[in-house]
Amino acid sequence: MADLTTSYMGLKLRNPVVVSSSGLTKSAEGILRCYEAGAGAVVLKSIFEEQFRELAGVSEQEYGIYPEAMDYLRKGGLLEYAPQAICDMIEKVKKELDIPVIASINCQSPKLWPSFARQFQEAGADGLELNIYFLPLDLDTPGSKYEEHHVQILKEVKKTVSIPVSVKLMSQVTSVPHLGKELADAGCDALVLFNWFVQPDIDTRNLKTINIIGKGNFFHCLRWVAILAGRVDCDLASSGGVRKAEDVIKQILAGASAVQASTLFYQKGIKAIQDLVKGIEEWMDNHKFTAVDDFKGELSFKKQEVSFKGAGEAEAFFRAQYLKAYARPKEE
Ligand SMILES: Cc1cc2nc3c(=O)[nH]c(=O)nc-3n(C[C@H](O)[C@H](O)[C@H](O)COP(=O)(O)O)c2cc1C
Structure with a gap:
């Protein structure tokens, strides 16, 4: 019988399926449902700094956030989901389940990241x-500045806590491998590829901009997991577009230690975890793999790279594949 346990950011997971940060994990009841459905771990709904600012009585001028957002917060839109409430929730669920509970933080100002981190560690x-997530809006800020900011935040958090820390990256990064390496060298325990965000759209009838729910891009995640695996000194989790067991298997073959998903569970219900787990088990049995490590990263760039003599040759290979893809006749 296949053993699905995996090690992710130093934590032992009973299987690689992680319920990602979302509304599914925002309450103790939701988290327990994930656990009962068989999740390997859960990532809690992110705490957003704006919620904390309001509680702390910090004015919008001080932080320069959008007044509309502040109005929303004042009306109590998100206030019930305060840090203390999250700490209480962590304490409660940790008494009732034995899978890893990973808290998620989203801040803007550097000093708040370690503060939240410490509170969540203390809560268990x-x-x-x-x-x-920093959307690069400023014309005068080069990509490297945003990337340095990631490393800075990680370092501050790592100084404050002893539990493992992962970074969920946005995909608008100039060089994912370079930033991945910098973060791993700064002590990052895992990279989550990638962050998901609302997408902009335009309402042509009312001439207004609107936001629509984004979609995780499975192949984008697969590419970067495969490129980073075994080359940066930390674990990887993919996050985006997983809809069936085969998708989880592909991400593990590319080099992921864990696979995060949420849209699938919104669409099919949390019990869909069982189909994923069963599908992975069957596939492993058919391929005579007894452990996840037997096939993890087998199709990563690094494993395939051994056939190249150096970076130049690999680059030439990818260039040739690119040209071939465009030269291919349509009906093929
Ligand atoms: C309704 C919803 C809420 C989400 N909220 C958060 C969040 O608070 N923090 C976060 O890091 N990601 C959030 N995400 C993104 C997911 O954690 C995850 O990265 C992404 O949904 C994975 O792709 P998938 O939905 O295709 O499985 C949210 C996703 C959804 C669908």
């Missing part, structure tokens, strides 16, 4: 996921 969280 097994790990932390830093949901770092």
Whole structure:
């Protein structure tokens, strides 16, 4: 019988299926449902700094956030989901389940990241996921500045806590491998690829901009998991577009230690975890794999790279594949 246990950011998971940060994990009841359905771990709904600012009585001028957001917060839109409430929730669920509970933080100002991190560690969280999202809007700020900011935040958090810390990256990064390496070298325990965000759209009838729910891009995640696996000194989790067991298997073959998903569970119900787990088990049995490590990263860039003599040759290979893809006749 296949053994699905996996090690992710230093934590032992009974299987690689992680319920990602979302409304599914925002309450103790929701988390327990994930556990009962067979999740390997859960990442809690992110705490957003704006919620904390309001509680702390910090004015919008001080932080320069959108007045509309502040109005919303004042009306109590998110106030019930305060840090203390999250700490209480962590304490409660940790008494009732034995899978890792990873708290998720999203802040803007550097000093708040370690503060939240410490509170969640004290409450009993097994790990932390830093949901770092800065949309690069400024014309004068180069990509490297945003990337340095990631490393800075991680370092501050790592100084404050002893539990493992992962960074959930946005995909608008100039060089994912370079930033991944910098973060791993700064002590990051895992990278989560990638962050998900609302997408912009335009309402042409009312001439207004609107936001629509984003979609995780499975192949984008697969590419970068495969490129980073075994080359950066930390674990990887993919996050985006997983809909069936085969998708989880592909991400593990590419090098992921764990696979995060949520849209699937919104669409099919949390019990869909069982189909994923069963599908992985069957596939492993058919391929005579007894442990996840037997096939993890087998199709990563690093494993395939051994056939190249150096970076130049690999680059030439990818260039050739790119040209071939465009030269291919349509009907093929
Ligand atoms: C309704 C909803 C709420 C989400 N909230 C958060 C959040 O608070 N923090 C976060 O890091 N990601 C959040 N995400 C993104 C997920 O954690 C995850 O990265 C993404 O949904 C994975 O792709 P998938 O939905 O295709 O499985 C949310 C996703 C959904 C669908």
